[in-house]
Amino acid sequence: MKAKYDLRVLPNLQGKEGEQELYPQLVISGTKTMKDLMERASHHTGFNPAIVQGVVMFLEDTIAEYLAEGYHVKLGEIGTFSASLTSRKVKEKDEIRSKSIRFNNVNFKASKTLRKKIGMQMKLERVEPHRAFQTSSDEYTPEERFQLLIAHLKENGFITCKKYAELTGLLKNKASAELRQWYMEEKIKREGRVPHVFYRLVQE
Numbered sequence: 001m002k003a004k005y006d007l008r009v010l011p012n013l014q015g016k017e018g019e020q021e022l023y024p025q026l027v028i029s030g031t032k033t034m035k036d037l038m039e040r041a042s043h044h045t046g047f048n049p050a051i052v053q054g055v056v057m058f059l060e061d062t063i064a065e066y067l068a069e070g071y072h073v074k075l076g077e078i079g080t081f082s083a084s085l086t087s088r089k090v091k092e093k094d095e096i097r098s099k100s101i102r103f104n105n106v107n108f109k110a111s112k113t114l115r116k117k118i119g120m121q122m123k124l125e126r127v128e129p130h131r132a133f134q135t136s137s138d139e140y141t142p143e144e145r146f147q148l149l150i151a152h153l154k155e156n157g158f159i160t161c162k163k164y165a166e167l168t169g170l171l172k173n174k175a176s177a178e179l180r181q182w183y184m185e186e187k188i189k190r191e192g193r194v195p196h197v198f199y200r201l202v203q204e
Contacts, residue, residue, distance in 0.1 A: 004124075004126070004128075005024045005026055006024070006025060006131075027131055027133070059075075070083075077111050078110070079110040081108055083107070084107055087100050140168055140169070142178070145178065149182075160197070164179055183199065
């Protein structure tokens with residue numbers, strides 16, 4: 001089975017005008033569960049699925065125990081697990097006590113062997129159009145979208161992010177960012193609380 005990919009626009013972090021750059025990104029096929037792993041292991045090795053599940057559960061508990069004790073855990077040629085910490089920001093060591101430092105996350109670094117196997121086995125093809133990543137419409141300029149917004153507010157009194165996205169063709173996250181920007185510039189006012197936020201005209 002070939003993995004699917006699509007091309008996305010690379011964000012221009014430097015704010016420079018010019019041609020858009022595209023980068024490839026996997027389109028996720030789904031998620032394999034413990035049941036899938038057990039069935040595959042049983043099929044290829046002949047082990048009872050319950051035994052496979054027991055081994056995996058043992059590994060979960062043991063890895064958690066070792067990480068909690070400050071060890072790194074190297075799991076064969078799969079990769080290495082490690083724990084990370086977090087705390088409030090300080091400038092001097094004596095500004096913070098051990099009680100204020102806590103567990104943050106688990107990091108995983110894949111081994112060279114695993115990366116090599118994936119690279120050798122992965123066959124790619126472009127995703128079907130109906131599963132491609134969505135992009136915001138460029139039918140309107142920001143100025144034209146603002147005029148559409150004002151016209152809608154004058155006629156209807158308020159607008160939600162969802163409605164603004166439908167009105168302009170923007171994806172929801174970009175529509176939200178644009179509304180938030182105009183609110184910060186005091187061009188419109190915001191009311192309500194997440195997730196029930198809406199926007200109105202600024203009163204003259």
